Amino acid sequence: EPEVTQTPSHQVTQMGQEVILRCVPISNHLYFYWYRQILGQKVEFLVSFYNNEISEKSEIFDDQFSVERPDGSNFTLKIRSTKLEDSAMYFCASSEGLATREQYFGPGTRLTVT
């Protein structure tokens, strides 16, 4: 069964450093998403992406964040200058379409900012 994959599983970085989180969505899916979950809190939407454009972004997704689909398979989230409060689990998700809104999540990347 196709799955969303994410790398790395755990990333430790120092405050102010740039990180890139990588995702490979399910191959026939057209819509891609990033969510994050701070320990003990809700899963929060960050951004949705379709047809090489951001469809929607949350208030969390400020100028420090960017997303890219550099090739036909990868979908990346970049945080330019990490802050302590960026420490969280970051989940990539994908869906086949908007009409079929079922989103499948990857295993996540645990980002620790020290």
Added chain:
Amino acid sequence: QKEVEQNSGPLSVPEGAIASLNCTYSDRGSQSFFWYRQYSGKSPELIMSIYSNGDKEDGRFTAQLNKASQYVSLLIRDSQPSDSATYLCAVNDPGNTGKLIFGQGTTLQVKP
């Protein structure tokens, strides 16, 4: 502020019992509703989706939707210890961008 509300629990049921999990949402424009299961330290796993009023059954799981009351529920029949997890209710934002709004989750404990 669009909200999805769940009782955080824990909800404790004996093995073999029915577990009933509830969720309310604030935006009447939402059209798609999902239940995810999340084991500790893991990612959300989609277990049910429901789009129209009424019941939808899949194995031991039944999702129920009442749009008039803005209420979604999940019933788990014949609960097993392996069902012990946090169950997340997610509702689509009506802006047609696929954004999901999640509840806090209800922790279910199934005791052998």
